[in-house]
Amino acid sequence: MTTKVLAIDDSRTIRNLLRVSLEGAGFEFHSACDGQEGVDVFPEVDPDVVITDINMPKMDGFGVIDTLRSGPNRTNVPILVLTTESSDDLKARARNAGATGWIVKPFDDASLVSVLRRLTGHIG
Amino acid sequence: MGGNSIRDTFFEECEELLESLVEGLSLLEENPEDMETINAVFRSVHSIKGGAGAFALDRLVGFAHAFETVMDKVRDKQLQIDEKLMALFHRSGDQLTDLVTAARDESDLNEEAESGLIKELESYLGGETAQEDFNFDALTLDFDGPAVEVPIEEATPSERAFTIKFKPDRSLYENGHEPLLIFDALAELGALTVEADVNDLPSFDDFDPNDAVISWTLKLVTGDTETTLHEVFEFVEGLCSLDVSVDEAATEALPQVQAELPGPASASPPEPEETPQAIAEQPTPSAAAKPAAAQSGGGAASKESRGPKPTLRVDLDRVDRLINTVGELIINQAMISQRIEELDLPTVAHLTNELEAYKLLARDIQEGVMAIRAQPVKPLFQRMSRIVREASDATSKKSKLVTVGDSTEVDKTVIERLADPLTHMIRNAVDHGLEKPEVREEAGKDPTGTIRLSAAHRSGSVFIEISDDGAGLNRDRILQKAIEKNLVAADAELSDPEIDNLLFLPGFSTAGQVSALSGRGVGMDVVKNAVQALGGRVSIASTQGKGTTFSIILPLTLAVLDGFVISVADQTMVIPISSILETIRPNPRDIHLVGTDSEVVSVRGAYVPIVDVASSLGLTETKEASGTGILLLVSTEMQGMTALRVTAIHDQRQVVIKSLESNYAAIPGVSAATILGDGKIALILDPEEIIKLGHSSGPDLFAQQARMELRNV
Numbered sequence: 001m002t003t004k005v006l007a008i009d010d011s012r013t014i015r016n017l018l019r020v021s022l023e024g025a026g027f028e029f030h031s032a033c034d035g036q037e038g039v040d041v042f043p044e045v046d047p048d049v050v051i052t053d054i055n056m057p058k059m060d061g062f063g064v065i066d067t068l069r070s071g072p073n074r075t076n077v078p079i080l081v082l083t084t085e086s087s088d089d090l091k092a093r094a095r096n097a098g099a100t101g102w103i104v105k106p107f108d109d110a111s112l113v114s115v116l117r118r119l120t121g122h123i124g
Numbered sequence: 125m126g127g128n129s130i131r132d133t134f135f136e137e138c139e140e141l142l143e144s145l146v147e148g149l150s151l152l153e154e155n156p157e158d159m160e161t162i163n164a165v166f167r168s169v170h171s172i173k174g175g176a177g178a179f180a181l182d183r184l185v186g187f188a189h190a191f192e193t194v195m196d197k198v199r200d201k202q203l204q205i206d207e208k209l210m211a212l213f214h215r216s217g218d219q220l221t222d223l224v225t226a227a228r229d230e231s232d233l234n235e236e237a238e239s240g241l242i243k244e245l246e247s248y249l250g251g252e253t254a255q256e257d258f259n260f261d262a263l264t265l266d267f268d269g270p271a272v273e274v275p276i277e278e279a280t281p282s283e284r285a286f287t288i289k290f291k292p293d294r295s296l297y298e299n300g301h302e303p304l305l306i307f308d309a310l311a312e313l314g315a316l317t318v319e320a321d322v323n324d325l326p327s328f329d330d331f332d333p334n335d336a337v338i339s340w341t342l343k344l345v346t347g348d349t350e351t352t353l354h355e356v357f358e359f360v361e362g363l364c365s366l367d368v369s370v371d372e373a374a375t376e377a378l379p380q381v382q383a384e385l386p387g388p389a390s391a392s393p394p395e396p397e398e399t400p401q402a403i404a405e406q407p408t409p410s411a412a413a414k415p416a417a418a419q420s421g422g423g424a425a426s427k428e429s430r431g432p433k434p435t436l437r438v439d440l441d442r443v444d445r446l447i448n449t450v451g452e453l454i455i456n457q458a459m460i461s462q463r464i465e466e467l468d469l470p471t472v473a474h475l476t477n478e479l480e481a482y483k484l485l486a487r488d489i490q491e492g493v494m495a496i497r498a499q500p501v502k503p504l505f506q507r508m509s510r511i512v513r514e515a516s517d518a519t520s521k522k523s524k525l526v527t528v529g530d531s532t533e534v535d536k537t538v539i540e541r542l543a544d545p546l547t548h549m550i551r552n553a554v555d556h557g558l559e560k561p562e563v564r565e566e567a568g569k570d571p572t573g574t575i576r577l578s579a580a581h582r583s584g585s586v587f588i589e590i591s592d593d594g595a596g597l598n599r600d601r602i603l604q605k606a607i608e609k610n611l612v613a614a615d616a617e618l619s620d621p622e623i624d625n626l627l628f629l630p631g632f633s634t635a636g637q638v639s640a641l642s643g644r645g646v647g648m649d650v651v652k653n654a655v656q657a658l659g660g661r662v663s664i665a666s667t668q669g670k671g672t673t674f675s676i677i678l679p680l681t682l683a684v685l686d687g688f689v690i691s692v693a694d695q696t697m698v699i700p701i702s703s704i705l706e707t708i709r710p711n712p713r714d715i716h717l718v719g720t721d722s723e724v725v726s727v728r729g730a731y732v733p734i735v736d737v738a739s740s741l742g743l744t745e746t747k748e749a750s751g752t753g754i755l756l757l758v759s760t761e762m763q764g765m766t767a768l769r770v771t772a773i774h775d776q777r778q779v780v781i782k783s784l785e786s787n788y789a790a791i792p793g794v795s796a797a798t799i800l801g802d803g804k805i806a807l808i809l810d811p812e813e814i815i816k817l818g819h820s821s822g823p824d825l826f827a828q829q830a831r832m833e834l835r836n837v
Contacts, residue, residue: 010167013134013175020130055170057163069298078300084174092362100300101359106177119359121305 035059
């Protein structure tokens with residue numbers, strides 16, 4: 001079973017970087033370019049882990065976490081927040097919103113993959 | 125290797141982001157409190173920063189960060205956009221553009237402007253510097269080689285035995301955590317024993333599967349520090365109760381043989397080398413394959429659900445090759461049609477229909493291919509807002525740029541080659557066209573001048589207009605200057621349009637003193653040459669006190685033109701339809717001799733000078749008898765309306781332009797050549813030049829054309 005990742009980020013560059021890193025590490029990669037699209041495609045993609053940016057048009061990362069963690073279709077799927085800020089404040093906010101973990105941009109392949117392994121048990 | 129295509133994507137994305145940044149800023153100018161626009165601007169800067177970070181473009185990251193931090197304050201309504209801040213945003217946008225360009229080209233960029241701007245930006249942050257929450261040095265992507273982790277040889281610290289009491293809250297599960305995975309991570313640090321405490325487990329009836337009822341006591345023997353151990357729990361802090369202590373007794377009992385115990389370096393080393401190699405092995409023959417390269421990874425179903433409109437990046441050379449081939453196809457089609465006609469078959473109705481369909485298809489293919497090269501002028505126009513801003517600052521004038529029709533699509537090469545002339549004309553418009561704010565106010569005008577830049581398609585041509593609402597051309601000064609520079613005779617009597625056109629003469633500069641801004645040794649003649657090189661024309665219209673408008677008329681494409689096939693002194697030639705206003709078969713009564721040599725034709729009451737094309741080109745010694753032939757009315761900048769006399773018009777058709785200069789040599793009066801359906805070469809005439817030549821004797825064109833046909837047949 002390959003591990004499915006849904007990456008939600010409005011930056012094509014970041015999506016590309018994630019794709020290359022994650023496909024290289026054996027993940028099945030899906031992406032969406034804003035929060036709304038992310039939650040829309042979520043049921044169809046049915047990922048094992050979600051990676052989401054915070055600052056995005058239409059729906060931001062907190063909106064994504066909120067949507068996935070509450071309501072009728074709530075899910076416990078791990079959600080990893082991609083952020084450029086490493087402040088404790090933001091981490092606390094993300095955690096309180098229901099995020100599983102975070103990784104600070106710019107990320108390197110190794111730490112990203114190891115974090116994802118920790119959250120999903122994925123064996124590359 | 126593989127990193128490059130991602131890097132390219134980054135810079136492409138940067139360009140889009142910068143475009144939307146500039147667009148957002150100009151929207152903010154109108155409506156400084158529009159949250160949607162503020163957010164969009166913020167995101168543009170933020171995304172540039174995010175991407176730049178991945179490529180360790182520190183200066184770009186640093187500047188974007190300062191910019192973004194101030195934008196963020198605006199977003200949080202802690203800061204109001206006023207005129208001064210708006211100007212700072214504009215300049216910061218410009219600086220960001222420069223930094224992106226410098227990063228892409230790996231060129232140097234003066235740090236002075238940058239650090240000045242950062243200081244100005246920081247002055248809005250009330251003491252806190254933008255650098256505070258900002259640590260970017262740690263992680264970067266290295267695509268050039270596998271990130272080999274060099275194991276650090278150092279004395280293994282003593283092993284210790286930890287006791288960890290771990291009791292998850294319900295929220296730990298709700299946040300998507302799995303204790304088992306945490307234990308796996310701990311096990312990588314050393315020998316781990318796990319003991320579950322199920323004492324809190326309720327009776328079956330009371331059991332809520334979502335509740336956290338199990339707690340664990342973990343014993344870990346590791347050489348790692350307590351900090352490392354806590355890192356494993358980083359994500360669950362606050363979502364559980366956690367107690368970590370060192371079991372002194374158990375630690376003392378440990379055998380001191382560290383060597384065989386797993387060290388920290390072996391803690392799940394991911395294999396980053398897979399990534400770059402996976403890409404490098406992808407066949408990437410050219411830029412065209414870029415999107416494919418990004419899709420590496422053994423067919424894992426990667427999909428970009430409903431993204432922006434799908435696009436395909438193709439090497440420009442390939443498109444041009446296609447355009448060239450399609451051009452040949454058009455010629456070939458014309459030849460076939462003509463040959464079949466010459467066969468004079470009895471029943472050709474079928475064939476004629478098929479041929480007509482073939483012609484239409486070929487034309488469709490051609491248009492489709494041309495459309496690939498067409499791009500909206502919007503990015504070009506947007507760049508001009510910066511020019512207007514800089515020019516206004518340099519001349520202490522107030523001005524704004526209004527753009528119209530920026531979705532108009534024009535050939536890519538035309539857009540590229542228009543950038544310089546347009547920049548020059550915009551600078552001129554601000555520098556020479558607009559008056560100082562106080563002068564404008566005195567004249568009862570808005571102190572802020574308006575530069576209007578418009579683009580439109582009109583009858584197969586592209587019209588671009590640059591107009592200002594300034595004082596208009598000072599014709600007395602222009603004439604005086606031209607006389608001083610010996611460009612015209614001191615007693616010359618010139619009409620207003622003729623005076624205006626003096627601006628296009630080489631070496632003309634109107635500024636009383638050469639200003640640092642416009643006077644960079646580039647005159648309007650350079651603009652004119654650049655436009656003419658694109659097959660276009662430029663003209664001026666100016667009204668005293670109201671302003672000046674420069675109009676550029678360009679062909680839609682550089683590869684074909686619609687032309688009349690004409691004959692002149694037994695030669696077949698082509699003249700661009702775009703330059704012809706009207707064709708007349710003159711009544712001999714309407715033709716009048718002026719002096720001994722010149723003729724005019726009366727057209728609806730106006731007298732229009734006649735230029736004989738054959739004699740202009742030096743094809744005949746004697747002019748055609750007046751009253752014969754066809755007159756083509758053309759409008760020129762220098763001479764106003766002129767009638768060109770040719771022997772006959774044979775056909776109207778699209779011809780493929782073949783450069784004369786690159787295949788033979790430049791010939792006065794001739795802009796290019798084409799190949800007609802019968803395989804013969806026909807010269808494409810330049811009406812403007814023909815008229816100029818009309819006054820002097822032309823070159824021996826006949827001989828030149830004959831030589832060319834010899835070379836080509």
